[in-house]
Amino acid sequence: MWRLARGRPLTVAGARGRPLTVAAASGGPGGWYEWLAQSAAVRWAEEGLVGLQAAAGLPWWAAIACGAALLRTAVTLPLAAHQGRLLAKLENLQPEIKKLAERLRYEVSVRGKQQGWSEKVARFHFKKNLRRIITELYIRDNCHPFKATLLVWVQIPMWVCVSMALRNCSVGASGSEGD
Known part of the structure; x- marks a missing residue:
């Protein structure tokens, strides 16, 4: 079983024997990839994974699975x-919108x-008046369609941060080390 521990950074040898670093992956020192890998959200995700693994005493593969299950839950x-509730409200508005559109x-x-x-x-x-009527219905029922995309706008950054945290843990970036 291997555990992640704070300490000396783990370096991985590249094709020419030089250590691969975050800066090398981003095309130079101080690139956007390095900035992302060192961001507070990625550090928080990394510390959360390390803390979960340490607290549960699980092997890393199980700690990653439990962390994923925890985030999903x-x-x-x-x-x-x-x-789902928002999409149901939007679906329930469709007959009313159809009637109002015919009348308009x-x-x-x-x-x-x-x-x-x-x-x-x-x-x-x-079109102008129908747009106004539909907007008023969305306000009345508090169900604007853009709110239905909230899940995607939360999941993508969360996935990126956790992926970068796992990368940091596995290659020893950010002062992490795999034993």
Whole structure:
């Protein structure tokens, strides 16, 4: 069983015998990859993995699996439930939007005939007013479709941070070492 411990950094020899570092992967010292690998979020994820492994006394493969399960349960599951409720609200709004669109189409056609609007002008007013009505419905029911993408906007950075933390742990970056 191997454990991650703080101490001297582990270096991995590259093709020419030089140690591979984060700076080498980013194309030079101080690159965006190095900045990301040393960021606070990645350090937090790394310390969380090390702390979980130390507290549980599990081998690393089990600590990684438990960490993934913990993140999925604590972060992803509630966000997925929220996304499901939001999508259900949006789906329930569709019949109401359809009725309002039909009524608006009739009102715009009547108004267009009274004002002498062309088809293009009538279509513009219909779309503008339908957009306003739909926005009011989203506000009323607190279910804007962009909120349904929250899960993706949380999962991607979380995945990147945990992946970088695992990379830091495995190659000894950030002062980590694999025994």
